[in-house]
Amino acid sequence: MPTSSNQPLSTRTLLLGIWGHLSRRRRTQLGLLLVVMLTSGGAELLSLGAVMPFLAVLSDPELVWSQPRLHNLAIRVGFTKASELVLPVMLVFAAAAVLAALIRLANLWLNGRMAAAVGSDLSCEAYRRTLYQPYEVHVTRNSAEVITAVTTQISRTVVALSALLQLLTASVVAACLLSALLLIDWTVALGALALFGSVYGLLAVTTRRELQRNGQKITAAASQQIKALQEGLGAIRDVLLNGNQHTYLEIYRQADRPQRILEAKNQFIGGFPRYAVEALGIVAIALLGGLLTLQKGAGGAVIPLLGALALGAQRLLPALQQIFSGWTVLNGFNADLAGVLTLLNQPLPTHANVADPLQLRESIRFIGVHFRYGPEQPEVLQGLNLEIHRGERIGLIGTTGSGKSTTVDLLMGLLAPTAGRLLLDGVDLYDSSDPKRLASWRAAIAHVPQSIYLADSSMAENIAFGVPRNQIDLGRVKQAAEQAQIASFIETSPEGYQRVVGERGVRLSGGQRQRIGIARALYKNAKILVLDEATSALDGKTESYIVDSINCLSASLTLIVIAHRLSTVAFCDRVICFEAGKIISEGPPFAVLPSRLK
Numbered sequence: 001m002p003t004s005s006n007q008p009l010s011t012r013t014l015l016l017g018i019w020g021h022l023s024r025r026r027r028t029q030l031g032l033l034l035v036v037m038l039t040s041g042g043a044e045l046l047s048l049g050a051v052m053p054f055l056a057v058l059s060d061p062e063l064v065w066s067q068p069r070l071h072n073l074a075i076r077v078g079f080t081k082a083s084e085l086v087l088p089v090m091l092v093f094a095a096a097a098v099l100a101a102l103i104r105l106a107n108l109w110l111n112g113r114m115a116a117a118v119g120s121d122l123s124c125e126a127y128r129r130t131l132y133q134p135y136e137v138h139v140t141r142n143s144a145e146v147i148t149a150v151t152t153q154i155s156r157t158v159v160a161l162s163a164l165l166q167l168l169t170a171s172v173v174a175a176c177l178l179s180a181l182l183l184i185d186w187t188v189a190l191g192a193l194a195l196f197g198s199v200y201g202l203l204a205v206t207t208r209r210e211l212q213r214n215g216q217k218i219t220a221a222a223s224q225q226i227k228a229l230q231e232g233l234g235a236i237r238d239v240l241l242n243g244n245q246h247t248y249l250e251i252y253r254q255a256d257r258p259q260r261i262l263e264a265k266n267q268f269i270g271g272f273p274r275y276a277v278e279a280l281g282i283v284a285i286a287l288l289g290g291l292l293t294l295q296k297g298a299g300g301a302v303i304p305l306l307g308a309l310a311l312g313a314q315r316l317l318p319a320l321q322q323i324f325s326g327w328t329v330l331n332g333f334n335a336d337l338a339g340v341l342t343l344l345n346q347p348l349p350t351h352a353n354v355a356d357p358l359q360l361r362e363s364i365r366f367i368g369v370h371f372r373y374g375p376e377q378p379e380v381l382q383g384l385n386l387e388i389h390r391g392e393r394i395g396l397i398g399t400t401g402s403g404k405s406t407t408v409d410l411l412m413g414l415l416a417p418t419a420g421r422l423l424l425d426g427v428d429l430y431d432s433s434d435p436k437r438l439a440s441w442r443a444a445i446a447h448v449p450q451s452i453y454l455a456d457s458s459m460a461e462n463i464a465f466g467v468p469r470n471q472i473d474l475g476r477v478k479q480a481a482e483q484a485q486i487a488s489f490i491e492t493s494p495e496g497y498q499r500v501v502g503e504r505g506v507r508l509s510g511g512q513r514q515r516i517g518i519a520r521a522l523y524k525n526a527k528i529l530v531l532d533e534a535t536s537a538l539d540g541k542t543e544s545y546i547v548d549s550i551n552c553l554s555a556s557l558t559l560i561v562i563a564h565r566l567s568t569v570a571f572c573d574r575v576i577c578f579e580a581g582k583i584i585s586e587g588p589p590f591a592v593l594p595s596r597l598k
């Protein structure tokens with residue numbers, strides 16, 4: 001399952017793992033973004049460097065004018081007296097500040113765009129890899145956890161990436177500001193670094209564990225929240241009948257409340273040092289001001305130095321705070337990064353996914369097939385031996401849970417045998433020399449499952465399921481609908497095949513949903529048709545019309561019908577009866593069914 005393990009990987013390892021999934025183009029863009037960050041830092045350096053001359057000229061222009069080097073430079077540029085220096089120096093200072101702000105702004109915008117682009121790449125890649133997982137992976141997963149991973153965890157990963165980019169920008173800016181402060185007064189710069197560095201360092205060491213622990217709990221609660229929503233809304237009929245909304249609300253609340261509280265806690269940890277450190281900064285500057293005045297005397301020499309240091313601190317402290325809060329976000333979202341990385345690390349199948357349908361010539365054969373849903377699970381099929389010939393109509397019957405649906409899932413290549421072999425015309429379905437064999441076999445089969453999933457789109461789109469809207473063959477849709485005995489119902493509505501069925505087909509009856517499912521399977525025009533309790537909601541007359549039209553399809557159509565209603569399989573060539581994962585009897589319906597009907 002795509003959640004983090006109990007032993008969290010370090011944030012660095014997770015980020016490197018995610019980096020490994022980025023395309024070369026994105027990595028190049030991130031490299032260019034680093035250049036923008038460096039420029040941003042350079043601009044900060046420039047604007048801070050411009051403060052000293054600006055304040056020096058403002059506080060005492062004559063002092064500057066009296067410096068031989070500056071004086072010569074000013075004369076060469078065309079100035080004649082000290083007071084003329086004020087305006088140009090002010091303009092240079094303002095221009096440097098505006099330029100620095102513009103570059104930071106561009107940097108901020110690019111950071112956001114880059115985090116969004118990387119987030120979208122990761123999100124699509126995580127979903128792509130999830131979709132490509134074999135069916136056995138899907139049946140053992142909890143869908144709420146998958147939905148949480150593909151939605152919430154990806155969104156939180158985007159926030160973490162954005163925080164990382166801001167952290168990097170702030171680190172470059174802080175390094176540049178510190179270099180400027182080192183040039184202005186190295187003792188003060190080093191003192192500031194030691195003071196603020198140790199405060200933030202101490203906080204980082206003491207809060208890291210808690211941030212990560214909270215993050216893990218938030219992820220688990222987010223998954224519980226989606227589960228609670230799915231359960232409450234999925235069982236809405238029962239909830240309304242039983243009037244137990246409060247029970248479902250309580251389940252939801254128990255997942256939601258701790259999540260919000262933990263999120264607030266992590267946000268507080270990331271934000272609270274700001275106020276403490278700012279106060280510390282002001283105290284340090286006040287102390288420094290007093291000290292410098294005592295040392296150098298009040299007036300002109302102290303003000304520019306103090307001004308530059310104050311401005312440096314005013315810029316440096318937010319940068320340090322951004323580094324810290326970015327770091328807290330990364331650690332707090334550690335569990336989400338781990339979840340996303342687990343999705344990204346899902347292996348992609350080596351065999352092809354799309355292929356032309358396989359033409360079955362003779363038979364499908366199960367030889368000593370065993371199956372279990374997991375290493376710890378009981379055996380569901382126990383040495384199944386069965387041969388189905390091309391064009392045969394086979395009925396599968398038996399007690400509930402005896403393994404009929406599992407058998408057809410194996411037959412369709414959705415599940416692979418735990419032991420034994422499945423042969424198509426004598427060749428193993430999992431023959432490794434033909435990477436297209438499995439996809440080609442799946443393409444040859446149409447299936448109507450026990451519960452049909454209907455998308456909240458039109459009848460036509462639901463029948464031609466998964467076909468892009470502009471490629472739907474409406475003629476084929478109508479033909480399939482007629483064969484499935486649903487055409488007259490669809491055509492009575494003014495919107496006809498464009499009528500929307502509602503989420504999961506809520507606007508339809510159970511029998512109508514089933515007939516759309518049958519029409520969907522018939523649209524595929526497959527040579528092998530599997531009906532798993534596909535007509536259970538239909539009245540006997542409608543069922544027999546459908547069976548008649550399926551029987552007329554083609555002599556070469558191989559039909560496998562699972563049914564509890566024994567009359568449904570009475571038309572089959574052969575009926576196979578299952579019990580506890582084994583075939584207990586098989587033969588023509590007249591031989592097998594009477595004993596079952598007793």
Ligand SMILES: Nc1ncnc2c1ncn2[C@@H]1O[C@H](COP(=O)(O)OP(=O)(O)OP(=O)(O)O)[C@@H](O)[C@H]1O
Pocket residue numbers: 139140373377380398399400401402403404405406407
């Ligand atoms: N995803 C799964 N994980 C674990 N066990 C499963 C899973 N799906 C089915 N089983 C188990 O496998 C056994 C066979 O189930 P299967 O659905 O094949 O039976 P069935 O004969 O089709 O039943 P029914 O007639 O009720 O549809 C059952 O005991 C069931 O509990």
